[in-house]
Amino acid sequence: MNAPNKSGWKPQMEVADATGEAVTNTGNRALMLEEPLLFEIGHAETTGVDLPEIDPAAPSRLGGLKREEPIGLVGLTEPETVRHYTRLSRQNYGIDLGFFPLGSCTMKHNPRLNEKMARLPGFADVHPLQPVSTVQGALEVMNELAHWLLDLTGMNAVAMSPKAGAHGELCGILSIRAALEARGDAREVVLVPESAHGTNPATAAFANYRVENIPATPQGRVDLEALKARLGPDVAAVMITNPNTCGLFEPDLREISDAVHEAGGFVYCDGANFNAIVGRVRPGDLGVDAMHINLHKTFSTPHGGGGPGSGPVVLSEALAPFMPLPYTARTKDGVVHLIEEEQADDFAREHFGGEMSSFGRMTAFHGQMGMFTRALTYMLSHGADGLKQVAEDAVLNANYILRSLEDLLHAPYADSGPCMHEALFGDKDFGNGLSTLDLAKGMIDEGFHPMTVYFPLVVHGAMLVEPTETESKASIDQFITAFRSLAERAIAGDESLKQAPYFAPRRRLDETAAARKPKLKWEAPEA
Amino acid sequence: MRYLPLTDTDRGEMLAKIGAKSIDDLFVDVPEVARLDGPIRDLPMHASEMAVERHMKRLAGKSTVAGDVPFFLGAGAYRHHVPASVDTVIQRGEFLTAYTPYQPEIAQGTLQMLFEFQTQVANLYGCAVANASLYDGSTACWEAVAMATRVTKKNRAVLSGALHPHYSEVVKTMAKFTGDAIADSAPAIQAEPDNAGLISRIDDETACVVVQYPDILGRITDLAPIAEAAHEKGALLVVVNTEPVALGAIKSPGEMGADIVVGEGQSIGVGLQFGGPYLGLFAVRDPKHVRQMPGRLCGETVDAEGKRGFVLTLSTREQHIRREKATSNICTNSGLCALAFSVHMTLLGEKGLRELAAENHRLACLAADRLVKVPGVSLLNNSFFNEFTIMLDGKPAREVVRALADRGVLGGVSLGRLYPGVERLQQALLVAVTETTTQDDIETLATQLEALIKEDAQ
Numbered sequence A: 001m002n003a004p005n006k007s008g009w010k011p012q013m014e015v016a017d018a019t020g021e022a023v024t025n026t027g028n029r030a031l032m033l034e035e036p037l038l039f040e041i042g043h044a045e046t047t048g049v050d051l052p053e054i055d056p057a058a059p060s061r062l063g064g065l066k067r068e069e070p071i072g073l074v075g076l077t078e079p080e081t082v083r084h085y086t087r088l089s090r091q092n093y094g095i096d097l098g099f100f101p102l103g104s105c106t107m108k109h110n111p112r113l114n115e116k117m118a119r120l121p122g123f124a125d126v127h128p129l130q131p132v133s134t135v136q137g138a139l140e141v142m143n144e145l146a147h148w149l150l151d152l153t154g155m156n157a158v159a160m161s162p163k164a165g166a167h168g169e170l171c172g173i174l175s176i177r178a179a180l181e182a183r184g185d186a187r188e189v190v191l192v193p194e195s196a197h198g199t200n201p202a203t204a205a206f207a208n209y210r211v212e213n214i215p216a217t218p219q220g221r222v223d224l225e226a227l228k229a230r231l232g233p234d235v236a237a238v239m240i241t242n243p244n245t246c247g248l249f250e251p252d253l254r255e256i257s258d259a260v261h262e263a264g265g266f267v268y269c270d271g272a273n274f275n276a277i278v279g280r281v282r283p284g285d286l287g288v289d290a291m292h293i294n295l296h297k298t299f300s301t302p303h304g305g306g307g308p309g310s311g312p313v314v315l316s317e318a319l320a321p322f323m324p325l326p327y328t329a330r331t332k333d334g335v336v337h338l339i340e341e342e343q344a345d346d347f348a349r350e351h352f353g354g355e356m357s358s359f360g361r362m363t364a365f366h367g368q369m370g371m372f373t374r375a376l377t378y379m380l381s382h383g384a385d386g387l388k389q390v391a392e393d394a395v396l397n398a399n400y401i402l403r404s405l406e407d408l409l410h411a412p413y414a415d416s417g418p419c420m421h422e423a424l425f426g427d428k429d430f431g432n433g434l435s436t437l438d439l440a441k442g443m444i445d446e447g448f449h450p451m452t453v454y455f456p457l458v459v460h461g462a463m464l465v466e467p468t469e470t471e472s473k474a475s476i477d478q479f480i481t482a483f484r485s486l487a488e489r490a491i492a493g494d495e496s497l498k499q500a501p502y503f504a505p506r507r508r509l510d511e512t513a514a515a516r517k518p519k520l521k522w523e524a525p526e527a
Numbered sequence B: 001m002r003y004l005p006l007t008d009t010d011r012g013e014m015l016a017k018i019g020a021k022s023i024d025d026l027f028v029d030v031p032e033v034a035r036l037d038g039p040i041r042d043l044p045m046h047a048s049e050m051a052v053e054r055h056m057k058r059l060a061g062k063s064t065v066a067g068d069v070p071f072f073l074g075a076g077a078y079r080h081h082v083p084a085s086v087d088t089v090i091q092r093g094e095f096l097t098a099y100t101p102y103q104p105e106i107a108q109g110t111l112q113m114l115f116e117f118q119t120q121v122a123n124l125y126g127c128a129v130a131n132a133s134l135y136d137g138s139t140a141c142w143e144a145v146a147m148a149t150r151v152t153k154k155n156r157a158v159l160s161g162a163l164h165p166h167y168s169e170v171v172k173t174m175a176k177f178t179g180d181a182i183a184d185s186a187p188a189i190q191a192e193p194d195n196a197g198l199i200s201r202i203d204d205e206t207a208c209v210v211v212q213y214p215d216i217l218g219r220i221t222d223l224a225p226i227a228e229a230a231h232e233k234g235a236l237l238v239v240v241n242t243e244p245v246a247l248g249a250i251k252s253p254g255e256m257g258a259d260i261v262v263g264e265g266q267s268i269g270v271g272l273q274f275g276g277p278y279l280g281l282f283a284v285r286d287p288k289h290v291r292q293m294p295g296r297l298c299g300e301t302v303d304a305e306g307k308r309g310f311v312l313t314l315s316t317r318e319q320h321i322r323r324e325k326a327t328s329n330i331c332t333n334s335g336l337c338a339l340a341f342s343v344h345m346t347l348l349g350e351k352g353l354r355e356l357a358a359e360n361h362r363l364a365c366l367a368a369d370r371l372v373k374v375p376g377v378s379l380l381n382n383s384f385f386n387e388f389t390i391m392l393d394g395k396p397a398r399e400v401v402r403a404l405a406d407r408g409v410l411g412g413v414s415l416g417r418l419y420p421g422v423e424r425l426q427q428a429l430l431v432a433v434t435e436t437t438t439q440d441d442i443e444t445l446a447t448q449l450e451a452l453i454k455e456d457a458q
Helices: A012-020 A078-089 A112-118 A136-153 A165-182 A199-206 A224-230 A253-262 A271-276 A341-352 A369-405 A436-445 A473-492 A495-499 A511-516 B008-018 B023-027 B049-060 B084-090 B108-125 B137-152 B165-178 B195-200 B224-232 B244-248 B287-292 B319-325 B335-371 B397-406 B439-457
Strands: A157-159 A189-193 A210-214 A235-241 A266-270 A290-292 A313-315 A327-330 A336-339 A423-425 A463-465 B156-159 B181-183 B206-212 B236-241 B260-264 B280-284 B298-302 B308-312 B377-379 B387-392 B428-432
Touching: A078 B084, A078 B108, A078 B335, A112 A369, A112 B049, A136 A157, A136 A313, A136 A369, A136 B049, A157 A165, A165 A199, A165 A235, A165 A266, A165 A271, A165 A290, A165 A313, A165 B165, A189 A199, A199 A210, A199 A235, A199 B319, A210 A224, A224 A253, A235 A253, A253 A266, A266 A271, A271 A290, A271 A369, A336 A341, A369 A423, A369 A473, A369 B008, A369 B023, A369 B049, A436 A463, A436 A473, A436 A495, A473 A495, A473 B008, A511 B298, B008 B023, B084 B335, B108 B244, B108 B280, B108 B298, B108 B308, B108 B335, B137 B156, B137 B165, B137 B206, B137 B236, B137 B260, B137 B280, B137 B287, B156 B165, B165 B181, B195 B224, B206 B224, B224 B236, B236 B244, B244 B335, B280 B287, B335 B377, B335 B387, B335 B428, B335 B439, B397 B428, B397 B439
Parallel strands: A189 A210, A189 A235, A235 A266, A266 A290, B156 B181, B156 B206, B206 B236, B236 B260
Antiparallel strands: A157 A313, A290 A313, A327 A336, A423 A463, B260 B280, B298 B308, B377 B387, B387 B428
16 A cells, blocks of 8 residues: 555655654754744844944934834844744745746846846946936946847837836726827727736726636637627727637737727737747737737846835827837937926927827836846847847746646647747546645645646636746756646545645645734734 | 856757648747847847846946935935845845745745845834835825825815925826826925915815925925815825935824825835836835735745745736726736845844934935025025935026036936926025035035025126
């Protein structure tokens, strides 16, 4: 009974014996160290900085509102602080540690040169409201980055201020809304494919549009005829992701754009998957009117455990006059200008031959400068030739994974032709009530970060695998072998997967209990 | 290319496995019209690390570095000393190159940090619950207005005239599209904010009142009467704070009755960075409002073996579950900036934060006292923390700021920059002073200001 099966996996009891029973005095296991909460080890009187003691007799002009009660903060000295966070960091998986094929998220290597450049004082230690003459270097970075984005997308203008992908979507949709309203056209509907990222319908709803779904064909693409039939004077925009979230290129996008334009609407393209086509296809050639670019995906700025991102939006000529302020532009004399509200009209008249009708302001300052420097550093490193190779290797890696697993795993669109930068599988052949979640947790034990699970919603138990271009063939081969072993176990109904992971810092966490009685803040235990 | 591990041999083998003759076979779905025949023209080809570094350093050299000159800018972004260990921690690959913690078993580092961060923010603000961060203070301000609309089922927001004008603009921009009604005005130039005027604008249709604390002119006012007036009309009080260090010295908005407290966290751990990435903080005083909050929340739970662990929770509020019915469209937030904030706040602790606040206030008092000795300069504020407004008698402050920059002093933010066209504000200059300001810096500013004023008088 304890013999390893074909995949080399041993039954659960042995695993538990090997790892679950050993007891240490501290609860630690060699390099796997438990770490208490900050509030359990810190003290209100401890600090890791050396500042002057407070002089109680010092003058105070705080309007009589001195904070008298304890704040409820604790401190650690510097060595304790560094150790606390170093120990926490070791409970995290990151790209630096291993393969991170999280579909739709483009977890590629984050070059350290980017980090170094972003920390140059001429970028990092500059205030957003310094006189424009003293921030020319920062503005030039924005302008150079904008130039790259426009050339890579074949578009006409770029709004740099959006802070992340979803914020960029909002920027694009609000530009569309402003353009429509400027011509007195009150449209109410935004069409979104069923397979879209959740941010798409959320964005359209936030901009007060009614969201309607666009049906897909059995081949996983937008149903062109159904879409055409739905177009009309009430449709403001169509939001499309290309390559789409099933990992397929939408070959009809040009035709879709033409039809949408003919019906008086605009085409918004979700640029989350731009990594598949960067340097090979320009969305502007496909009739797109607006597209956000996740610099934290395609252009390798780090995800940081959930941001910060950056979502500049490229716009067509029709939408450019409506983009948010502030924006930057270089004039013929080579000087980069920061265009704020007061100069916008004059500048537009002088340099763009028209009035500015900006829809407003999206954020306090000019955008994610720290991400701009990183992205520009990355673009300059790759160059136009390297970026094209990025797309090609990303697509090659994904197709290699698709064709190495399709004989075993349900691959709903394997017959639809080559995939782009991600391969999509489903769990319909799994036995014994096992699901995608179980396989994903098994993958954790194998030392990989799981793929994206249960997205897109159109595939049962979806598993979306995005290898990116920064994995070696050896790394991908190891992943394929492990994935096949897990898939075999899942199809055979190996119930031990239901308890996976066994080797992570934590076993499965009770999310239901967390939501039922939310505990969102540390409270001192009652004495 | 140094970031691409595949060799041509690998590529050949992989194409063979796929059954494709060339890479172009994988792009067959791209229509003819959109196929490019080679690398995009007009863009440079790849470059070595050394060459890229040279280029970027040349650009960086074209800006004036705040730390190199006497520096007095604030207005929503403050220059503070960030301990070296903060950057060391945030550059650890396990934090830097992790994703949003959707797989909690291998993301306890990020999750525990977020739980600690939420606790720090909630306590700093005097609130019950804080979220795991938003983009920045201005977008957090809009999210607060949108949340107040959901909670009160009313859609009229009253903005204080002394709210940062860029924050007001963000709110007004978003409101144009969502059908919310916004009422605001530029601040009056007076020593105390016009609380009576603000209160008089609250009526039964009001969803929320939005007040900045300390306000855009640096003034500090008791929020309790505004909270009371808002609550009487069934409205929420939203308090915006752009300088979290201040809350080491002055009462928290929560203890004065604010319902939603939002702000910019950049001061702690993040740095100036020419405006971003920054850190949006968002908290609520009453835990019953938690299900209307935007953004991610980290909660405590146990794993299958009963060990304490943390997960993202209440995600049925969020776009990836609720789609068009979500409380916000936000996805990526400001995770790494939240880490920087949390590490810096841990280094400070309660003692360090209070000392830091006291030092900021001490130096600001010194600066205010010195600057009013310059002929033609007067202080507007009765109260302030580390930023105050001075009036330059008969001088447009915007031109003064530019002239000071030519003399190597970054002397503050002119209200003319923030409120172009508002005549009464053109002579006002906002001056911020932090622990990084030296007495020499203050003396230089005073001397240069005096020289400029004299020059003009002649």
